[in-house]
Amino acid sequence: MQNNAPNFEVLRMAPENTNSVLVTRGADAVIFDPWGRADAWDELLAARKLNLRAIYSTHGHPDHISAAPELATTHNVPWFLNARDNALLGWGAELLEYFGLPAIDASAARANDLPAGEFEILPGVWMHAIAAPGHSAGGMMFHFPDFKVLIAGDTIFADSVGRCDLPGGDMCALRATIARLHEMNLPDDTFVVFGHGMNSTIEMLKQENPYFGVAECGHGHCCHGGGCGEHKCCKD
């Protein structure tokens, strides 16, 4: 009997760096943060007889989109990225070069805007797209409440947070994003997929991440609920 239950799988495509996520239900598939070469993804999809339906990126850094433009074109499927990160397309070419991956043609890369909201990404698989500015301006996290999965991108890691010194980065916004995530009070056994490295759970984040649950930017100004606003405290 074919198991038609939705399945979430973290994939570390060569050259190992980024955590991609393959979500499948039956023969339908959606990819999050497609790192690596598009032809490697093509081979994987063909070997498993999967039909790609859409691609989502947590943010616009090259290590979270490298295969997306080509896969979207080849499979004629939408690629979703928050429009605030469109400015990053084509940025950071040296990272792809370092990993021996082809450059992204920013003029040909077309992403569909992904606003915050709830979306049915596959039949019966509902995703809550959460605005998560900080690591980049258009960063998003993807929560699947029915499956207790959170795809966090580079916003937070097991015991640290994403860097804020790249274009569009903002430490105050990142702190506010993490404070909002903490306020969501997700179940402890929610599986958290980070953009890089070992994955974790909300319970482990509570125990091991000193940033999780901290509402202050650390400079004495309250960053709670949407960034400093009047203070540029974290940009010095």
Ligand SMILES: [Zn+2]
């Ligand atoms: Zn990043």
